[in-house]
Amino acid sequence: MYTEFSAEQLQDPTIARADAMLRRCVHCGLCTATCPTYVLLGDERDSPRGRIYLMKEMFEGGKVTAPVTHHIDRCLSCLSCMTTCPSGVDYMHLVDLARTRIEESGHRSLSERTTRWLLARVLPNPGRFRFALLMGWLARPFGGLLSKLGFQSGAAALALTPARLPHLKLRKGKTVFRTERPPIKRVALMLGCVQEVLQPSINRAAIRLLRRHGVEVILAKDEACCGALQHHLGREDETQRAARRNVDAWSSALREGPLDAILITASGCGTMVKDYGHLLARDRGYAGRATEISQLARDITEFIYEIGLVPPLAWTSLRVAYHAACSMQHGQQVDAEPRALLSQAGFTVVDVPEGHICCGSAGTYNILQPELSGQLRERKLGNIASVKPDIVATGNIGCITQLQRGSPLPVVHTVELLDWATGGPCPKGLESLKSKVHPIQALMELAAAR
Numbered sequence: 001m002y003t004e005f006s007a008e009q010l011q012d013p014t015i016a017r018a019d020a021m022l023r024r025c026v027h028c029g030l031c032t033a034t035c036p037t038y039v040l041l042g043d044e045r046d047s048p049r050g051r052i053y054l055m056k057e058m059f060e061g062g063k064v065t066a067p068v069t070h071h072i073d074r075c076l077s078c079l080s081c082m083t084t085c086p087s088g089v090d091y092m093h094l095v096d097l098a099r100t101r102i103e104e105s106g107h108r109s110l111s112e113r114t115t116r117w118l119l120a121r122v123l124p125n126p127g128r129f130r131f132a133l134l135m136g137w138l139a140r141p142f143g144g145l146l147s148k149l150g151f152q153s154g155a156a157a158l159a160l161t162p163a164r165l166p167h168l169k170l171r172k173g174k175t176v177f178r179t180e181r182p183p184i185k186r187v188a189l190m191l192g193c194v195q196e197v198l199q200p201s202i203n204r205a206a207i208r209l210l211r212r213h214g215v216e217v218i219l220a221k222d223e224a225c226c227g228a229l230q231h232h233l234g235r236e237d238e239t240q241r242a243a244r245r246n247v248d249a250w251s252s253a254l255r256e257g258p259l260d261a262i263l264i265t266a267s268g269c270g271t272m273v274k275d276y277g278h279l280l281a282r283d284r285g286y287a288g289r290a291t292e293i294s295q296l297a298r299d300i301t302e303f304i305y306e307i308g309l310v311p312p313l314a315w316t317s318l319r320v321a322y323h324a325a326c327s328m329q330h331g332q333q334v335d336a337e338p339r340a341l342l343s344q345a346g347f348t349v350v351d352v353p354e355g356h357i358c359c360g361s362a363g364t365y366n367i368l369q370p371e372l373s374g375q376l377r378e379r380k381l382g383n384i385a386s387v388k389p390d391i392v393a394t395g396n397i398g399c400i401t402q403l404q405r406g407s408p409l410p411v412v413h414t415v416e417l418l419d420w421a422t423g424g425p426c427p428k429g430l431e432s433l434k435s436k437v438h439p440i441q442a443l444m445e446l447a448a449a450r
Helices: 013-022 030-034 036-041 048-061 066-073 080-084 091-105 110-122 126-148 152-160 194-198 201-212 228-232 236-256 267-273 287-296 300-307 336-344 370-385 397-404 414-421 431-436 440-449
Strands: 185-190 215-218 261-264 297-299 314-316 319-322 348-350 391-394 411-413 437-439
Touching: 013 048, 013 091, 030 036, 030 048, 030 080, 036 370, 048 066, 048 091, 066 091, 080 091, 110 126, 110 228, 126 194, 185 201, 194 201, 194 397, 201 215, 201 300, 201 414, 228 236, 228 267, 236 287, 261 267, 261 287, 261 300, 267 297, 287 297, 297 300, 300 336, 300 414, 314 414, 319 336, 336 348, 336 414, 370 397, 391 397, 391 414, 397 411, 411 414, 431 437
Parallel strands: 185 215, 185 261, 261 297, 319 348, 319 391, 391 411
Antiparallel strands: 314 437
């Protein structure tokens, strides 16, 4: 793509980075076929190619306009376009630069600024988020009224609150989980913020699974939100502060002893942490350590796949529809490993049609863009239903929350199924499916008796 930045403009590091990314686009249009918003709307401005042109005009002209803001806000950052692009356009970092420029411009209305400020303050903070969930749970009956009054984001947030009363206390416990025999590996497990509030059972399952494999698990002191939520809201300073805090926390853990990996069970967080090296590349005090942390960061399924899953203790006829979270398959290019592990654990894995298309969760997208998010959710649920599974498995808490709303099927984390198959408890919500799971030892004894 031809750009027209002046020599003076190119002295700005942000403009220089944007220029290098823009020039890689050859306007081929292959990205349009895999872009969720273009598939839904058919508007060129809601495709990666169209947004790239809008960003080019914004950076060249130095002005943030309403159309640019509108169409950039509609981008899910699902990164499907990057998987498709033959030219290697770094759309992920380009749209990040654009979001930061839009946010810094002060172009938004007061209500938009207030909503985004609240999301950035509440969601990354477990204590505030628990309180907000409690208030949301109490206010759930008034969601329809909020929608009629025009408060669509508020109504969407209420619709995503759990139907049952959320956990009200922060869970505190030990920070080192040792193995019964000498450990083969030592890892740090990231608890995260939103997931640990909504579904702490996921990290508990991960710890059990890792210990069963002879892996010592530590929880780093002072580790907090990865910064992804603030990042997608264009709040660069807050994002970098979150990243620095985690780099400090994990650097401190590394001084206490070597780590084989930093494991993450929420793929949205994994994509973010793996990008810390890029995010803090211009920070002299953190660049080196951030790169080291990024290199250690792994999704838990990557790690378990590498060390080898222990044999399952049960045989099952359960059909599992694996939903590949965008942050996993496009952001981290991790797709085969979770499927292979589920198969090794004894489940029948079925592919979901249009598996590359986002479910509409995308961080805060289902709150800020509820209509488009809802359309994508219904499209995804329809595709899942077409393969007639018993369970839906995925590796991201955002996708779990999104798909649980409206799904007649239980939606669980991949690691919960792996834990169950190798000796852990039955995940909550799957109790009715226990009849389809049979201990392998009992089957072997039955076969021998015959």
